[in-house]
Amino acid sequence: MATTQDLIDFELDILNRALDGVLDLAEAGDEEPDTVRYHEMLVWNSDMSRLKLDLDPAYRRGQMTLEQQERYRVLLARLKDALPLIERLGFAKPQVSLEP
Amino acid sequence: MDSIGISPCPGERRDAFVTGLGCFRRLPDLDTRISRFQRMASGAVLRADQLIMDAAAGARILTAEELHEVLEHVARAGFDPNARERARGELAGLVWQGQVLRGSTLLPPAERHYVKHVLLRREWPAGTSLEDYLESARQTILNSGSSVFVSAYQGQWQLAVIGESGNWRGPHGNEFIVVEYRVETGHWTTVFQPRDMYTDFIRTAGRERVRWLRRRI
Numbered sequence A: 001m002a003t004t005q006d007l008i009d010f011e012l013d014i015l016n017r018a019l020d021g022v023l024d025l026a027e028a029g030d031e032e033p034d035t036v037r038y039h040e041m042l043v044w045n046s047d048m049s050r051l052k053l054d055l056d057p058a059y060r061r062g063q064m065t066l067e068q069q070e071r072y073r074v075l076l077a078r079l080k081d082a083l084p085l086i087e088r089l090g091f092a093k094p095q096v097s098l099e100p
Numbered sequence B: 001m002d003s004i005g006i007s008p009c010p011g012e013r014r015d016a017f018v019t020g021l022g023c024f025r026r027l028p029d030l031d032t033r034i035s036r037f038q039r040m041a042s043g044a045v046l047r048a049d050q051l052i053m054d055a056a057a058g059a060r061i062l063t064a065e066e067l068h069e070v071l072e073h074v075a076r077a078g079f080d081p082n083a084r085e086r087a088r089g090e091l092a093g094l095v096w097q098g099q100v101l102r103g104s105t106l107l108p109p110a111e112r113h114y115v116k117h118v119l120l121r122r123e124w125p126a127g128t129s130l131e132d133y134l135e136s137a138r139q140t141i142l143n144s145g146s147s148v149f150v151s152a153y154q155g156q157w158q159l160a161v162i163g164e165s166g167n168w169r170g171p172h173g174n175e176f177i178v179v180e181y182r183v184e185t186g187h188w189t190t191v192f193q194p195r196d197m198y199t200d201f202i203r204t205a206g207r208e209r210v211r212w213l214r215r216r217i
Helices: A004-031 A034-060 A066-089 B030-041 B047-057 B064-077 B109-120 B130-142 B197-202
Strands: B016-019 B022-025 B147-153 B156-164 B176-182 B187-192 B207-214
Touching: A004 A034, A004 A066, A034 A066, A034 B109, A034 B176, A034 B187, A034 B197, B047 B064, B047 B147, B047 B156, B047 B207, B064 B130, B064 B156, B064 B176, B064 B187, B109 B130, B109 B187, B130 B156, B130 B176, B130 B187, B156 B197, B176 B197
Parallel strands: none
Antiparallel strands: B016 B022, B147 B156, B147 B207, B156 B176, B176 B187
């Protein structure tokens, strides 16, 4: 049975990988077919829901370990840096404060 | 592409090709569009696709039999077997079929979706095979309890099916499976379990002209 800490670790890993994928997609420009960009947009929407509904509440309620808090702050900083690329792709912006 | 005498363009990007007239960049969707055109020219296109477009345009209301015909067509369509998608950074380092994926690794869409949504994100139960994953999509499409709508995204008609994930819900899965089919390509564009069905999928930015053909949610 997965613990809350396991779930948070998993979500942090997924969100970081998702951001890697979005950065790659932005770099690829028009090389990627529209169907790929469309699919990635939908999944990114879902990732932004994970951030808003799962991860951010866990952080704000103090449910993360110190290490997870640090990983979360790094993720927020990465998202903040990536905002121009996210906007350029037309993908959903994070619906949480990017300030820790 | 070799049959019309073009080949990779030396020193250029992988999607650039050289012909007798010089180097040209290949359009990303060109292969898919050619394949689609060939199908249309063969007359195989496609009563079911025409029904989707008619329904989407509001030109007709599909009968139960017509909707069944459309959904059987969509269930058979699957992902494009001829396309290839880069694994990209998100999947880099994962092992698939004995191979450590790199960002540049090219995979058929069905495999890339499977690796992403089943192996990495665990939206489906542990032990779900590639064929199981595709079968879950087909079951979702053909289940009379699923919801169906048509819509446009950047001018492309699409048909979406939303069904309860049920036994296909994995440890990090969600309540619904969505399958979306694009008329232009004749294939699925996505099969996954969104965190928030309405925000993430139905109301996604750019989706227009939503018309429900069957609504169960």
